[in-house]
Amino acid sequence: MACLFCKIASGEIPAEIIYQDDEMTAFRDIDPQAPTHILIIPSQHIETLNALDPSHAELIGNMTLAAARIAASEGIQQQGYRLVMNCNQDGGQTVFHLHMHLLGGRQMLWPPG
Amino acid sequence: MACLFCKIASGEIPAEIIYQDDEMTAFRDIDPQAPTHILIIPSQHIETLNALDPSHAELIGNMTLAAARIAASEGIQQQGYRLVMNCNQDGGQTVFHLHMHLLGGRQMLWPPG
Numbered sequence: 001m002a003c004l005f006c007k008i009a010s011g012e013i014p015a016e017i018i019y020q021d022d023e024m025t026a027f028r029d030i031d032p033q034a035p036t037h038i039l040i041i042p043s044q045h046i047e048t049l050n051a052l053d054p055s056h057a058e059l060i061g062n063m064t065l066a067a068a069r070i071a072a073s074e075g076i077q078q079q080g081y082r083l084v085m086n087c088n089q090d091g092g093q094t095v096f097h098l099h100m101h102l103l104g105g106r107q108m109l110w111p112p113g
Numbered sequence: 114m115a116c117l118f119c120k121i122a123s124g125e126i127p128a129e130i131i132y133q134d135d136e137m138t139a140f141r142d143i144d145p146q147a148p149t150h151i152l153i154i155p156s157q158h159i160e161t162l163n164a165l166d167p168s169h170a171e172l173i174g175n176m177t178l179a180a181a182r183i184a185a186s187e188g189i190q191q192q193g194y195r196l197v198m199n200c201n202q203d204g205g206q207t208v209f210h211l212h213m214h215l216l217g218g219r220q221m222l223w224p225p226g
Contacts, residue, residue, distance in 0.1 A: 033224035049181045050190055057174025064173045064198075068162045071200070077163055080201030084225045085177075087184070088193030092221050103225065108205050111146035112197045112216065113225040 005041045005097035018070055024063055026070055026102075035105025036074045036081070040067055046098040049087040067102045076104035084112065118154045118210035131183055137176055139183055139215075148218025149187045149194070153180055159211040162200040180215045189217035197225065 007013040008027060009020075015027035018038055029037040040063050046052065052060065064083065071077040081104030086093040092113065120126040121140060122133075128140035131151055142150040153176050159165065165173065177196065184190040194217030199206040205226065 049177065049194075049196070050184075052178055052181055054175075054178065057178060058170050059174065060177045061170025061173035062167075064162065065165050065167060065170060068165055068200075071163075076203065078201065080199070080203035080206065081162075082200070082204045082226065083162070083198040085196040086193070086221070087181075087195070088191065090189065090193035090217050090220050091195045092223050092225075093193065101225065104203050107203050108199070109226040110205050111226065112205075112214065113195065113222040 003045055003095075003097050005039075005095055005099065006045050009041060009043055018073075019066060023059055024066060026066060029101070034103040034108070036071075036076055036103065038067075038070055038074075038102040040070070040100040040102060041097060047096045048093065048098060049085060051098075063100050067100060070102060071104060074104070080104060080108075082108040082112065116158055116208075116210050118152075118208055118212065119158055122154060122156055131186075132179060136172055137179060139179060142214070147216040147221070149184075149189055149216065151180075151183060151187075151215045153183070153213040153215060154210060160209045161206065161211060162198060164211075176213050180213060183215060184217060187217070193217060193221075195221040195225065 009025040019026040084101040132139040197214040
């Protein structure tokens with residue numbers, strides 16, 4: 001198991017874990033781009049958005065719902081936040097274990113990168 | 114029904130619709146920030162990410178799966194793309210009908226806004 005995010009989910013590599021259940025782990029990005037910058041990853045090793053099939057739909061939805069709950073616990077739910085998922089080179093994906101970025105605590109700009 | 118995106122979903126206001134089924138509509142953003150810039154909206158009027166409840170999980174997952182399929186039909190699936198959802202002021206949300214941005218066809222930058 002060479003995947004950095006699998007190792008974070010399993011606890012083999014330490015991270016500041018915000019939330020964890022059977023299907024996902026949320027932890028702070030080590031190179032934050034906003035006052036709140038949290039990554040939400042599935043427990044299952046899914047490389048990219050392109051690898052999703054209909055069996056993953058509820059998981060992705062649950063990750064999105066978790067992001068909104070985490071935004072609330074971070075105190076940024078009402079002021080607002082941005083969710084970002086990158087796929088492959090043009091998306092800027094750097095770790096090939098699907099992940100959702102939750103960013104907030106500042107005004108996010110447009111375009112989104 | 115004063116919502117712009119409800120009117121696009123119903124056909125009352127024209128848009129360049131890419132995909133539509135019972136639960137979602139995808140159409141080109143009128144102010145594109147990348148060569149491919151498509152919005153995916155639920156048919157149901159949900160104001161923000163904060164209004165989601167567990168009954169919406171599969172819908173959000175299906176929107177994400179649709180985004181990956183649309184990326185394929187746009188010819189950008191392998192090169193990559195970015196999915197973005199904005200919530201409220203700091204997220205940069207401007208239309209209060211939940212929507213997912215699909216952006217690609219160029220290198221997306223970091224930070225994501």
